[in-house]
Amino acid sequence: MRIKVKVEGFKELDKALQQLTRATAKGVARRVLAKAAEPIAEAGRANAPLGPTGNLKASYGVGTKLTRRQSKLHRKESPVEVFVGPNDPAAIQTEFGNEHQAAEPHMRPAWDANKDRALEIISEELGSEIEKAAARAAKRAARLARKMGG
Template sequence: MAMKFKMEGAGDIERALADLARGTAKGAVRRAMKKTLKPVAEAAEGLSGGKFKVAVTSKLTARQQRDARMDRGRSKLALYVGPVMPDGDDAPHAHLYEFGTAPRFHKETGKSVGAMPARPFMRPAWDANQAAMLETLKREIWAEIEKTVERARRKAERAAK
């Protein structure tokens, strides 16, 4: 499940980020986005009943990278929240758990192998946290910008000595 989240109208934040180097600004925004998305991941992990570990990451499988090709660019930053196996590998069966399956039958024997009811965990976690995420993101980005500016100031002081 892919959800787009675009923040507009935050002119002060955009101007402050524009004053930073692109790599520095992307790092600050990445850290802020991870902190903002962490409650979604924690809620989804709880709703999955311990079946999945849910991670906030920028790493995708090759197939997911092809699907998310438009999310990439020099000034774009994309993070994803999704289920992973305990060892950190992707969980290719998570969509079956989330959306369920219709009755399934073995091709050769015709034996019923059952149906799986839907047990949504990602969507309810997203819906529960979506309202507060924009304010949290703004607050976290400002905090990261202030920390970054303070680090740059201290670095300049050390270089001047």
């Protein structure tokens, strides 16, 4: 399933992000996206039943890595991607059900309830994270200039 989101008003932030080095910009984006994904993970954790293994609630998290199987199925859409959800294999069966168990959705309701909040967090945090990264880069450049000059 693909979900496309169109946002407006981020042009200035995008220009500021492009002023940073690629690695720094990726780090900024990763931190902001992880922070924005946390409310979705918390809601998923709260919605999730214990599951057949008892690990479903505890398996919710936010990260940048997928399992080997997920990586094979995933088509990368952006230089920076952050994933949120459970890592328990039983989660799919619990979310969608099967012939032996009824569906108990936990991830979709978490997304539906928190997607707007995630976008708010991105819009609130991105500017300050860019400013912090730029300040760190300037401090590093000044330190390097002092080292080279003296």
